[in-house]
Amino acid sequence: MSHFPTHPDLRFLTRRQFFGRCALGLGGIALASMLKERELFGASAPTSQNPMAPKPPQFPAKAKNIIYLFMAGGPSQLELFDYKPRLKELNGQPIPDSFIEGKRFAFMGTSHGTRLLGTRREFKQRGKSGMWVSEMFPHTASIVDDVSFVTSCATNLFNHAPAKLFMNTGSGQFGRPSMGSWVTYGIGSESENLPASSCCKAVRAARVAAR
Numbered sequence: 001m002s003h004f005p006t007h008p009d010l011r012f013l014t015r016r017q018f019f020g021r022c023a024l025g026l027g028g029i030a031l032a033s034m035l036k037e038r039e040l041f042g043a044s045a046p047t048s049q050n051p052m053a054p055k056p057p058q059f060p061a062k063a064k065n066i067i068y069l070f071m072a073g074g075p076s077q078l079e080l081f082d083y084k085p086r087l088k089e090l091n092g093q094p095i096p097d098s099f100i101e102g103k104r105f106a107f108m109g110t111s112h113g114t115r116l117l118g119t120r121r122e123f124k125q126r127g128k129s130g131m132w133v134s135e136m137f138p139h140t141a142s143i144v145d146d147v148s149f150v151t152s153c154a155t156n157l158f159n160h161a162p163a164k165l166f167m168n169t170g171s172g173q174f175g176r177p178s179m180g181s182w183v184t185y186g187i188g189s190e191s192e193n194l195p196a197s198s199c200c201k202a203v204r205a206a207r208v209a210a211r
Contacts, residue, residue, distance in 0.1 A: 052185075053189075058186075080133075090118065093116055094114055095116055119134070121134040124141070
């Protein structure tokens with residue numbers, strides 16, 4: 001007796017369809033990647049070359065290395081360099097109606113409370129630029145004129161999950177490639193073991209599986 005469900009969609013699935021659907025298609029991506037690594041999918045030599053291998057950029061590189069740190073769970077910018085004196089002044093007070101009227105904010109309903117929370121850190125203006133930096137960055141405060149601070153970015157996504165997606169992909173929805181994906185797509189990667197961009201490799205593997 002078969003232990004598989006008798007749903008008609010499953011009874012008539014081919015192996016290729018099964019791997020393409022299982023785990024939202026990740027099975028097909030993983031299988032295609034393994035077949036590609038072992039040269040088992042019957043492709044010719046030119047086709048089997050790694051499309052993600054390192055290649056020269058379109059323009060001569062001016063930077064030798066770029067370190068991108070996305071620290072989920074790190075201190076808020078309100079505690080570091082985005083000084084909000086008005087927020088500190090209103091600390092502990094209810095959010096003004098003019099700010100939330102006609103809008104919906106997660107975790108800001110009456111059951112959760114709507115009191116403002118200002119910083120507890122001391123801020124001072126530093127360097128010739130007069131950049132506000134908190135006491136948490138004593139070394140950074142001494143080199144602010146050599147650092148670029150981008151404070152013009154704004155979005156209406158503030159919950160953790162969609163905000164993290166937006167920060168890395170420019171969209172609050174799943175499925176969009178990250179900055180690392182585009183970089184790897186454009187100039188390749190020196191390592192197959194350290195995933196510079198799983199999204200980009202997934203796209204490449206999916207294309208192989210579709211052949």
